[in-house]
Amino acid sequence: MNLKQIERVKKISKSDFISQYVKNQIPVVIEELTEDWPAYSKWKLSYMKEIAGDTIVPLYDNRPVNHEDGFNEAHTKMKMSDYIDLLESKPTNYRIFLYNLMKEIPTLKDDFLWPDIGLKLVKQMPMLFFGGENSKVFMHYDIDYSNILHFHFHGEKQCMLFAPDQSKYMYKVPHALISREDIDFDDPDYEKWPALKNAEGYITNLKHGEVLYMPEGYWHYMKYLTPGFSMSLRAFPKNIAHLSKAAYNVFIMRHFDILMRKFKGQKWIDYKNEKAIQNTHQNLTKSENLAKSA
Template sequence: MEQVSQGAMRVDDEWRRWIAENLILGSAPQSLCDVMVGAGIDAAEARRELDAAQTSPYLAGATRLKNRLAKHDWILDIQRKLNRQFELQVERHHKLGRDRFYREFYSTGRPVIITGMLDDWPAMQKWNLDYFAGKFGDAEVQVQFGRDRDAQYEINSVQHRQTMRFGDYVAKIANAGRTNDFYMTANNTSQNRRALAGLWRDLKPLSEYQDAGSPDDGFFWLGPAGTITPFHHDLTNNFMAQVFGRKRVLLIPPAEVARVYNHRHCFSEVDGRNIDYARFPMMRDVQVLECILNPGEILFLPVGCWHFVEGLDVSCTVSSINFRWDNDFTGFYPGQLDY
């Protein structure tokens, strides 16, 4: 914020954006004036800026758009209310059939855990840290490092990429205990898919649900206990196939989007480890589901479903998006990143 020579704070464009946003959200002008004066802005200047904003045709146009968006919010609130007509939960189904999966979960955007479909994966018997080190230890892989020093480590994932021997990474996991400081994630896929191509021979197509001929054949996740993937939503439907270790997953239905503090792109500011209701009061009214994903289970994550994932053990997951049915939702995703 810019200061004038007398020591008073001057209203700059950052303040003007703040004024406009809060007026559009329905804040009383006097309350905004009080905040500005409390921040060191001269009362007369604060009132002039507020008067100018309230009479601006730009603000009038933005308010009209806000009223249109309120109708969209009403539609979402209808779905939120309908969701509360029954106890929403993450169901578990053994070897869920294709038609039922599509009819009850894929086409309706409901999460579900499927058991029994990974029983014939060689990975379920072969994969562990010793196997990785022995078979692929010399492969050069990419890993996310330094996550503990950056609260926005997912948004800034490119800055955290490091390359190392897979065997060295596996040894680091084995000796780490609980930590979120390093993690091999889908953000490292472009390099790791080539470096660890042999691992894919230990997987089998989930032909009941997926297109085996699709080039989108999976993303590899491997990390110690304590890894955290913060609340976000994906732009496609996803499968999370858990090979070893357990993961705790929190899920929020897409209709709750107005209350999850979506501050940038597909991310939320809310920390799922300990939701701060004082800082994020709207979360008190949000429907949050919880499940534990065990080895040999698949979690279906619907497009737009907010989710937070915590590694309870050293764990390995393969995620995939190559479903038999239309899974293209990115073409009409809004291009802006900041909300």
């Protein structure tokens, strides 16, 4: 794949952030946005264990989507203290995903500041994500097409992004928000997934306290290089087309997919995975034919 490093700035003004990145829908890493937050010095795994150790948390692993799974349904649960002990003892695939910190651990809201950066952030939806060394978050885009500020803490995390216009190369699964789960985006097999050779994206490694701006509808694949955790703040899409797609995803697509899983079972999952290949390769053939005739 063709990946370039995401642009980085130490700090940035509200006007520059909006004009250079939000309006142009280009990702950027802001390195020093959190340095005046209490979280910058406090948010380590040991702190999370101290204040939330007895909290039961939902955990997800890397198993493929199954027709019996509910939408975003956890694979198991564990006390936060036991989970952090696991993270610090050895690599694990178990992750915490979309954990609402305002609801579950209200004291954490005192540790960060809502950045005045030109985005109208949804105050009810700061979400936490935890992962062990080498755990991966499969390639996907978010159901609501939000503009996202993704803050990382404790360790290092690799982020790979692709703009929505690259979807034609991503082996997108129909009626879903994911690419084929059997693609290894760290080392893709181009004989099996030839369209990926045409995909143009971005990559960066986030370190403690850094924030990644992910524009609306961007595909993202995350890999924890060390145990750590992240927080996402989000703002609803500004693009009307993206807003309508978000509404479709939330109110129609998700429920249709759940219904089809119920009635067709694994055959529905297998059908979608096969269509992901057929659709992508058809688009690839069209693109190649257009290039030849140009």
